[in-house]
Amino acid sequence: xxxxxxxxxxxxxQMGNDKSIKCEQNLxxxxxxxxxxxSKKFLKIMFSYNNKELIINETVPxxxxxxxxxxxxxxxxxxxxxxxxxxxxxxxSSQGWSGSGRAYEQYFGPGTRLTVT
Amino acid sequence: GIQVEQSxxxxxLQEGANSTLxxxxxxxxxxxxxxxxxxxxxxxxxFYIPSGTKQNGRLSATTVATERYSLLYISSSQTTDSxxxxxxxxxxxxxxNLFFGTGTRLTVIx
Numbered sequence: 163x164x165x166x167x168x169x170x171x172x173x174x175x176q177m178g179n180d181k182s183i184k185c186e187q188n189l190x191x192x193x194x195x196x197x198x199x200x201s202k203k204f205l206k207i208m209f210s211y212n213n214k215e216l217i218i219n220e221t222v223p224x225x226x227x228x229x230x231x232x233x234x235x236x237x238x239x240x241x242x243x244x245x246x247x248x249x250x251x252x253x254x255s256s257q258g259w260s261g262s263g264r265a266y267e268q269y270f271g272p273g274t275r276l277t278v279t
Numbered sequence: 280g281i282q283v284e285q286s287x288x289x290x291x292l293q294e295g296a297n298s299t300l301x302x303x304x305x306x307x308x309x310x311x312x313x314x315x316x317x318x319x320x321x322x323x324x325x326f327y328i329p330s331g332t333k334q335n336g337r338l339s340a341t342t343v344a345t346e347r348y349s350l351l352y353i354s355s356s357q358t359t360d361s362x363x364x365x366x367x368x369x370x371x372x373x374x375x376n377l378f379f380g381t382g383t384r385l386t387v388i389x
Contacts (some may be wrong), residue, residue, distance in 0.1 A: 193375060195376060197377075203316075203363060203381075203382055204379065204381060205365065205367070205377075205379040206379070207376035207377065207378075210374065210375065210376055217374060217375075218374050218375075218376055220376075250320060252322060254377075256375065258375075259374065259375035264309070265308075265309040265310030265329065265369045265375060266310070266375070267310070267312065267324070267327040268310075268312065268377055269324060270314075270322040270324070272320075272321055273320050273321070273322070275320070
């Protein structure tokens with residue numbers, strides 16, 4: 163059973179299009195994240211949701227809009243795609259978040275490689 | 280934010296050799312994880328180790344939180360160990376997101 167899954171695995175699209183990436187976790191976790199890995203392999207947080215509420219929103223263009231319909235899903239919608247959006251996007255989840263005074267192990271999905279042409 | 284530095288940036292080993300990867304961080308943390316990103320791009324959890332020592336087969340890790348560093352040991356390396364190894368931390372104060380180091384790229388040659 164896949165713990166954190168993402169669809170699609172690969173996404174090739176043209177500049178200006180709108181696209182979505184879906185993420186689902188079956189671990190019963192409360193917290194989910196989106197991370198971006200750039201062409202130099204650097205990984206950085208984009209968003210975090212806890213119990214469907216946004217708790218982290220890093221300096222990300224507002225063309226990126228996360229949506230959490232329930233605790234098990236966190237989708238990422240990107241409007242007006244640009245060349246610089248090409249990257250690998252990873253979804254992750256953890257049991258909780260550090261606002262409760264603990265830190266929890268994070269589990270990552272397989273990644274979605276987005277190529278904007 | 281917190282600075283996470285990994286060394287060495289690149290490492291080439293003969294199959295069967297041992298190696299030590301290091302991760303230094305600039306602030307107090309309450310989570311530290313080691314990941315292996317394989318050549319297919321998957322991020323595989325190796326260790327969740329905010330402090331202490333853990334072992335899993337040929338891999339082991341030690342985190343000395345008071346001195347702000349962690350070490351990952353790979354013994355009897357195999358070609359399947361090739362890939363990029365990332366250290367990532369969660370700051371003791373603040374939100375729960377991981378701050379990643381820049382990674383160590385390991386190549387194991389037969």
